[in-house]
Amino acid sequence: MLVRSMTLALGLSLSMAFPVAALAAPHLSVQGQEIVDPSGHPILLRGWNWGHWGKAQPSDAADNAAQGANVVRIPLRWWGWYEGRGVDSRDDNASTSAGIDPAHLKHLDEMIRWASAAKLWIVLFIDSDCGQNGTQDAQERKYCDPRGEYPKGHNFWTDKAARQKFIAVWRFIADRYRDTAYIGMFEPLPEPNPPGVPDDQIKAFYAEVMNAIREAAPGVPLLIGGRAYRAPAIRQVYDPQWKDVVYTGNLFLHAKRGANEASLDELRSRAKKVLDLRATHKVPVFVQQVGVRSGEDPSRWAVKAVLSHLVANRLGFAYWEYRAAGNPNEYGVIYQRGNEWVPKRDWIDTITPFFKQ
Template sequence: MPTRRSALKLPLLGLPMTLAAPWPSWAAPPRLAVRGQDIVGPDGQPILLRGWNWGHWAQIELQDAAENAAQGANAVRIPLRYWGNYPGKGVESRDDNATATAGLAPANIAKLDQIVRAASAAKLWIVLFLDSDCGQNGVMQPEQQRFCDPGGQYGANGHNFWTDAAMRQKFIAAWRFVASRYKDTPYLGLFEPLPEPNPHGTPGGQIKAFYAEVMAAIREAAPGVPLLIGGRSYHAQAIDDVFDPAWKDVVYTGNLFLHAKARGADDAALAEFRDRLKRLADFRAQHNVPVFVQQVGVRSKEDPDRRALREMMQALVSSRVGFTYWDYRGAGNPDEYSVLFERGRDWVTKREWIDTISAAFKQR
């Protein structure tokens, strides 16, 4: 049954909107850690993180955190969109004039405070990432290229963090601010420096070097918080390019979207999904490091009987690979990935989809 959408309102949980540090530094909470192939909880025992992506940042609802926890989730992946041509007013957070907040729009930081507080209060381990469509690549679509490089001075390689060293330093400064601000958050799980890096004409080793520079800044600002990284475009087959045996606080990732035919998932699509998952699991065993799938999903229109969804969830459970499903709330029609979609002013729940994914959350 449709439910009326509600706005993300301030203040949340009776807390005032403020740009003061949201958590006292003396209250550093227990953290996740990396131990061999496992992410371990504060009790030292392996933990499988499973939950949702709150990827459509402007559409997060206050009740989502408690709902997700009730569904069996123990994790949530939350973005801060930094520099890019994002749909929706106020989604891009870059504001070079906001010197007090390291070039991040104060209103967006205040909103992120509330989103993070809600997830933390529901005891969901938070995977917090800074996204930048320009910084990752800058040439994904013509309109994105025009936005990132309005003067056309960067050419075919795009205006990104590899072609513009000054922009890279601005991004690192933003990360220092974010890492310092949220380091003492209860249930702050992982920091994800930059999803899906794909700079044109740049070898994988330079992607690894970029991560090394950003992670050094994050570690300095928030020592002890594990980090999540992946290879080019987060392809499973590119994961080796960013491996470093010296990094003892890193979890590795790859996307696991399944693209099926409109009439339904076929055996070839499912076999290709299992191959990519096996690639991640083999990498885990070979290098004795943890892996975590930060985005897994299939469009509803491509899997009308949920066959692919069921098999994807079972494969992840059997492989003991944690994941956050893309995504919880956001699409404007029932055909896309999200399990809640908008119809006019209402949210409609795809109940069978939630139940299938929730069942996977609860398996041990």
């Protein structure tokens, strides 16, 4: 009741910013190794990441649905250095929204509304570069630990108070959207990689956060992965008692000198770790980030091969990413050139047919 009271305590502009259904909306669920739709039928989720905060446009959801997508992965960035102002949503003074900047919350409402209206299943994740690690580079260290008090990194494992604030954020978010149509999965924290912390403590962190989410939004599946979301680390977080969990690992093709058979074989090897977990333990898996840099694959040979491999093995995925920053050689299929958004039509036309297979 505390979280719902917090929601009601918001001013009119926030408490009414996101209407919820009078009755709990149907959600996805987990049955054995399958993700199933509200009718109980297995569903393969395939679509896009809206990864860069503030880049998504009102028309994107309908456009994605028309392209054949049925899922979109949507972020909230909370506590981290994101190479620019206006991305970190952490605001400890925002007591009525559990430490989320109200403007960020309003924008998150908008993105979820767009996706829900287009009948795209939503994977909602809360990212925290400080919380997951806090030591990625010098700027990150300075931002996360301005006084230099945490030599092993200022993160959710070294700062219990920050951890509890993050859990409060999740309680608020889960409560806010639990009755929203097409909420598909909640993803507690991508790519956890705390230095010097044993793998079992990463799993324990997930257990604590997931318990809080379950209390606020019972029935919504949860998406987690191993250390840094490396595919071979997926086994580290498996727990046979978790019947509402989908497991994940990143599948980026790494080929700085250009995509080739060796880089593709390496990706297939990582994908096998995800498939092995599904086959061995009969649990569902979903690739929340797969992608190939455009500059490393000018003929688009590799991206076709990667997505063909996922489709052949019945792996759902969210492609990284839809709109991105201003570099046409990166992952985004729409990039920014000045004030103009430029679609890479050949890439869009290559990727989207795989959504329907």
